[in-house]
Amino acid sequence: MTGTETIAKPPTSGGTRPGGGRLPLARLRDFALVPAILLLVVVGALIDPVFLSSANITNVLQQQTELALLVLAEAIILIAGKFDLSLESTIGLAPALAVALVIPAASNGLGTELPAGLAIVLCLLTGLAIGAFNGLLILRFKLSAFIVTLGMLIVLRGLQIGITGGQNLFDIPPSVLYLGSAVWLGVPASIWISGTLFVVGIVALGYFRHGRSVYAIGGNTDAARAAGIRTDRVVWVVLMIGGLLAALAGLLMTGRLGSVAAAQGDGMIFTVFAAAVIGGISLDGGKGTLFGALCGVIVLGLINNILTLAGVSAQWIQAIYGAIILVALILARLTSGKAQD
Amino acid sequence: MTSQEQNAGSAAGIPAAEARDVSKRYGATVALHSAGIAVRAGETHALVGRNGAGKSTLVSILTGLQRPDGGEIRFDGAPAPALADRDAWRQRVACVYQKSTIIPTLTVAENLFLNRQSGRGLIDWRGLRRRAADLLAGYGVDVDPAALAGSLTVEQRQLVEIARALSFGARFIILDEPTAQLDAAAIDRLFDRMRELQSSGVTFLFISHHLQEVYEVCQRVTVLRDARHILTEPVEALSRDELVAAMTGETGRALAEGVSRPPVPATAPVVLDVRGLRLAGYYDGVDLTVRAGELVGLIGSGSSGKVALAETIAGLRRADAGTVTIAGSTPKPGQVPAAIAAGLGYLPQDRHREGLVPLLSVAENATMPIAGRLGPAGIIAPARQQATAERMIRTYDIKTDGPRQPVSDLSGGNAQKVVLARALANDPKALVMVSPTAGVDVRSKASLLGAVNEAAAGGAGVLVVSDELDDLRSCDRVLVMFHGEVIRDVPRGWTDADLVSAVEGVEQQ
Ligand SMILES: Nc1ncnc2c1ncn2[C@@H]1O[C@H](COP(=O)(O)OP(=O)(O)OP(=O)(O)O)[C@@H](O)[C@H]1O
Ligand SMILES: [Mg+2]
Numbered sequence: 001m002t003g004t005e006t007i008a009k010p011p012t013s014g015g016t017r018p019g020g021g022r023l024p025l026a027r028l029r030d031f032a033l034v035p036a037i038l039l040l041v042v043v044g045a046l047i048d049p050v051f052l053s054s055a056n057i058t059n060v061l062q063q064q065t066e067l068a069l070l071v072l073a074e075a076i077i078l079i080a081g082k083f084d085l086s087l088e089s090t091i092g093l094a095p096a097l098a099v100a101l102v103i104p105a106a107s108n109g110l111g112t113e114l115p116a117g118l119a120i121v122l123c124l125l126t127g128l129a130i131g132a133f134n135g136l137l138i139l140r141f142k143l144s145a146f147i148v149t150l151g152m153l154i155v156l157r158g159l160q161i162g163i164t165g166g167q168n169l170f171d172i173p174p175s176v177l178y179l180g181s182a183v184w185l186g187v188p189a190s191i192w193i194s195g196t197l198f199v200v201g202i203v204a205l206g207y208f209r210h211g212r213s214v215y216a217i218g219g220n221t222d223a224a225r226a227a228g229i230r231t232d233r234v235v236w237v238v239l240m241i242g243g244l245l246a247a248l249a250g251l252l253m254t255g256r257l258g259s260v261a262a263a264q265g266d267g268m269i270f271t272v273f274a275a276a277v278i279g280g281i282s283l284d285g286g287k288g289t290l291f292g293a294l295c296g297v298i299v300l301g302l303i304n305n306i307l308t309l310a311g312v313s314a315q316w317i318q319a320i321y322g323a324i325i326l327v328a329l330i331l332a333r334l335t336s337g338k339a340q341d
Numbered sequence: 342m343t344s345q346e347q348n349a350g351s352a353a354g355i356p357a358a359e360a361r362d363v364s365k366r367y368g369a370t371v372a373l374h375s376a377g378i379a380v381r382a383g384e385t386h387a388l389v390g391r392n393g394a395g396k397s398t399l400v401s402i403l404t405g406l407q408r409p410d411g412g413e414i415r416f417d418g419a420p421a422p423a424l425a426d427r428d429a430w431r432q433r434v435a436c437v438y439q440k441s442t443i444i445p446t447l448t449v450a451e452n453l454f455l456n457r458q459s460g461r462g463l464i465d466w467r468g469l470r471r472r473a474a475d476l477l478a479g480y481g482v483d484v485d486p487a488a489l490a491g492s493l494t495v496e497q498r499q500l501v502e503i504a505r506a507l508s509f510g511a512r513f514i515i516l517d518e519p520t521a522q523l524d525a526a527a528i529d530r531l532f533d534r535m536r537e538l539q540s541s542g543v544t545f546l547f548i549s550h551h552l553q554e555v556y557e558v559c560q561r562v563t564v565l566r567d568a569r570h571i572l573t574e575p576v577e578a579l580s581r582d583e584l585v586a587a588m589t590g591e592t593g594r595a596l597a598e599g600v601s602r603p604p605v606p607a608t609a610p611v612v613l614d615v616r617g618l619r620l621a622g623y624y625d626g627v628d629l630t631v632r633a634g635e636l637v638g639l640i641g642s643g644s645s646g647k648v649a650l651a652e653t654i655a656g657l658r659r660a661d662a663g664t665v666t667i668a669g670s671t672p673k674p675g676q677v678p679a680a681i682a683a684g685l686g687y688l689p690q691d692r693h694r695e696g697l698v699p700l701l702s703v704a705e706n707a708t709m710p711i712a713g714r715l716g717p718a719g720i721i722a723p724a725r726q727q728a729t730a731e732r733m734i735r736t737y738d739i740k741t742d743g744p745r746q747p748v749s750d751l752s753g754g755n756a757q758k759v760v761l762a763r764a765l766a767n768d769p770k771a772l773v774m775v776s777p778t779a780g781v782d783v784r785s786k787a788s789l790l791g792a793v794n795e796a797a798a799g800g801a802g803v804l805v806v807s808d809e810l811d812d813l814r815s816c817d818r819v820l821v822m823f824h825g826e827v828i829r830d831v832p833r834g835w836t837d838a839d840l841v842s843a844v845e846g847v848e849q850q
Binding site: 215224282285 | 404406425427431438447456458463464
């Protein structure tokens with residue numbers, strides 16, 4: 001969006017000066033939220049000693065795993081210079097469809113009663129297909145990613161209500177429950193999964209050519225194409241990965257809660273974007289790191305937990321949480337010194 | 342014209358790259374009409390023509406970025422690879438495009454090795470930066486490979502692009518106006534490097550509006566005019582006037598000597614007054630004045646600090662010390678709107694980033710600063726906007742389908758004319774222009790400079806910041822900057838050699 005300005009930002013001075021310490025600065029930006037996280041931990045410990053108990057920490061982390069996966073998906077998509085608002089519906093529809101295909105009609109299923117073992121695969125395939133369809137509309141038909149995925153958000157939510165008759169699904173096969181509820185080596189499996197996927201993502205986007213091409217595309221698509229990057233293909237893959245991660249997040253959420261709510265994921269997208277932007281991802285594309293995005297998720301999780309521990313009344317928690325996110329955005333803007341365009 | 346066929350059969354053998362009967366339309370615009378070019382192996386071939394003649398379109402077809410509507414491309418006699426096979430294209434041809442292909446959000450090192458950071462495995466960032474530093478050193482580019490490319494100056498970015506294109510090891514390299522934003526020293530280094538590569542067998546296609554460069558590095562030249570191939574000849578067979586005649590389709594002198602102007606009375610009010618300006622690392626203790634009606638040039642090498650000085654006057658940078666006074670008032674330093682409110686007009690160096698709104702029409706872009714005057718109460722009367730824009734298109738010789746065409750569809754030089762038209766549109770009291778004619782063809786240059794002269798005649802004080810001697814010929818005096826200081830104030834009547842040696846810091850007499 002820099003092109004829409006008639007007046008330039010001042011060129012960053014000292015680009016050529018030696019001793020400007022550019023690299024350390026750029027690296028520092030990645031760790032900008034670490035002090036904030038430490039501060040929140042101290043505040044949390046002061047408010048309630050329970051905060052530092054391993055049970056609470058585990059709980060905070062586990063509750064954030066689904067958000068974390070959505071943020072991971074959204075961050076990659078944003079870095080590629082695109083948008084996906086429909087993730088918050090995919091997280092509900094993908095498990096709902098998969099479960100509805102395997103459970104009997106009496107439990108609000110579709111009556112197909114496919115083998116229960118297929119449920120996980122069906123769920124992930126649904127996510128993949130949604131991403132692919134978004135890609136088709138955005139890349140082949142050259143529609144705006146924003147409006148396409150906003151439409152998809154509504155369509156997918158509507159599909160879920162249509163399929164389930166607007167009911168929550170309770171009769172969940174154990175295979176679907178497993179990932180969201182299992183504990184591996186004393187730590188919930190969902191934390192392992194999210195953590196591992198973030199590490200994979202950080203390495204892929206930081207150290208592999210194909211990962212770097214995501215940044216190149218977000219930074220300047222024409223230049224990326226001229227450099228031989230198959231821009232459409234990469235963006236398509238990124239959108240499909242986004243859908244896949246959202247479906248996986250849906251599985252984790254279903255396992256954690258033991259059911260698929262009709263409104264599963266409803267309203268999450270604001271938090272997803274907030275975490276990504278607080279974590280330094282630019283809505284303009286090409287900027288930010290997955291590590292930063294992860295920090296953004298953790299910051300929001302800690303704030304949420306502290307509000308609960310501090311005994312903020314349930315009626316007010318949403319307003320306060322929202323306000324704190326706005327404050328966090330302002331702080332992130334001030335500390336980074338860059339406009340969040 | 343069948344000159345390309347003659348070439349194919351000539352002693353030089355099969356051309357390294359060839360376009361035959363290539364056509365390309367954009368909607369109603371015919372960008373290429375069965376045009377052709379044949380570049381012999383080992384030569385440096387110039388491609389010239391006026392703004393909008395179709396040069397860059399031919400480049401995008403020769404590099405496989407666009408599919409021609411008709412015709413074919415051959416490399417070394419074999420048909421070009423499929424458009425989707427980007428790797429195959431990149432092995433055959435490397436290119437510096439006219440439009441920047443630098444990714445501002447990535448580091449310089451990564452831009453240099455974009456999409457080839459590593460083989461299959463992990464990227465070795467340290468090694469990458471080291472390789473980048475080595476590569477840049479060869480071009481005398483003093484930038485930190487770890488810096489973000491967006492923080493580079495226009496000139497540095499251009500050098501990074503050139504270094505990148507030449508480093509692929511391709512045997513055929515296209516340079517689309519590589520010199521438009523470079524100073525003389527950088528151009529010399531580029532030419533040295535080109536000659537070196539040429540002697541090792543690399544073939545070049547070189548595009549420039551500086552005809553003296555064509556004579557300096559090229560062996561043959563192809564002229565395009567109005568989307569058609571006009572001629573292909575050895576450069577020594579064509580005089581400069583003949584070349585210009587082929588480009589414009591009419592005979593006559595290319596560029597006026599510089600308009601003679603009545604002297605500016607010493608009583609004319611000072612419209613731009615710079616006192617003791619200092620910005621660490623760029624310039625130090627700069628004083629200069631421009632009077633109403635005066636045309637002052639400012640020349641200096643890329644490291645002289647002249648562009649930083651212009652940017653400070655415009656409020657893009659904030660000086661460490663000193664004052665800038667515009668038409669009697671001292672705007673708040675470091676703020677562009679304040680400078681504009683004080684009566685400054687500014688033509689920035691980086692047109693793509695600072696100059697234009699790409700998707701808006703020519704009319705909207707050109708009339709942006711005077712939108713308030715096109716109708717009552719802030720309403721823009723479409724008919725008046727249209728009429729004003731049409732007048733600008735005629736005055737500045739802008740080649741376009743019409744005022745409604747988006748500026749992103751204009752050729753590089755024509756987009757440049759829109760920016761210039763806009764800078765002159767709101768009758769500024771003081772006008773600062775950086776390289777006003779970069780990328781503009783020989784004939785249009787004259788009309789653009791004529792418009793600048795008129796602005797001065799109308800009472801504006803103009804500061805032209807440029808390396809281009811032609812831009813400075815009409816100036817009442819030319820200031821020479823060297824290492825951050827104004828070292829000379831040269832009155833009219835200088836010779837080229839005079840000024841060039843002053844720029845290089847050679848003492849006179
Ligand atoms: N994407 C596009 N859409 C519409 N018209 C275009 C597009 N690209 C180029 N044109 C038109 O094609 C013609 C040739 O443009 P081209 O960029 O090839 O000119 P050029 O010879 O490179 O000029 P310059 O010297 O100014 O760079 C111009 O009239 C231009 O307006
Ligand atoms: Mg061009």
